[in-house]
Amino acid sequence: MQENAKKQKVEDDKETTELKQCLEIIPDEEEVTIDAIPLAVKSPSIVGWKIHKEGRKSYYQIIRADGKSQMYMIFSHMLKSFSREDLEDLYKLVKAKYKSTRPVEDLDLLLLGDLKTMFEPHVGFSREDFEDLHKVLDWKLYDSCGVHSLRMQHVHIHMLVEKKYPLIPSTLLMMLENKLQIDYESEMAYQLLKFIIKQPKK
Structure with a gap:
């Protein structure tokens, strides 16, 4: 059991290292100074x-x-x-x-x-919409609301982390090549990368 646990840890460490290569930590410098609100305090709806x-x-x-x-x-x-x-x-x-x-x-x-x-990704756009789009400029994660955002030459698309969108293989590859921009490392970032990597690229 100990041997299996060690092997699993080595595999997990290897996967984390590989995923880290698809991440780029960019602290938000545009952030405007706002009054600090404790995380436990929920904003009114x-x-x-x-x-x-x-x-x-x-x-x-x-x-x-x-x-x-x-x-x-x-x-x-x-x-x-x-x-x-x-x-x-x-x-x-x-x-x-x-x-x-x-x-x-x-x-x-x-x-x-x-x-x-x-x-409503099935209503908002279809797979064909991506055929005319070009280079991925950047790919960002907004951890607080569970959204990742893709900026391309002619469009900006905001997607929920857990939903599947009709992204074409070339777009998925460009996203991974450009790296996911994050403010800090989080489990959500790793889960999103795993989700994107698992989608067919052909």
Whole structure:
């Protein structure tokens, strides 16, 4: 039994070493200074959002149950501070609002598209959509909400870590070659890499 345990540890260490070669730790330097909130303290749920304009710039204003709000210029900035619950709350609100109408604002159209692709990959895009896409520019993991994001030449795709998306083999290979960018090592990063590596590459 001891011999088997030693062999298993050697195999696990080897796999971890191989997976580490597919990771790139990049501490977030864009991070804006915010008041530190203990991890145990849960943020109030999201109850609404609107587009806030300042001159030529537009922002997403996310409104929480306690009346406080936060501004985000782009969707990926939300992912840095959102939990999975936050994402699900926002998705439900956006989906309910645009159930039978189409967004007027460009930012709302983008938000609806990003959330739909994330939660409904079978509706958001198909395998054929990737045929015309080109080089993978970067691949990032947002650990707090369990989302990984793929930036390509003509599109930015946000995906839930545990869901399977219609990525073509050449895209999967480029993702692994570019390495997964993370702020810090985590079990989620290793699980995601294992999941991507297991998908057929031919």
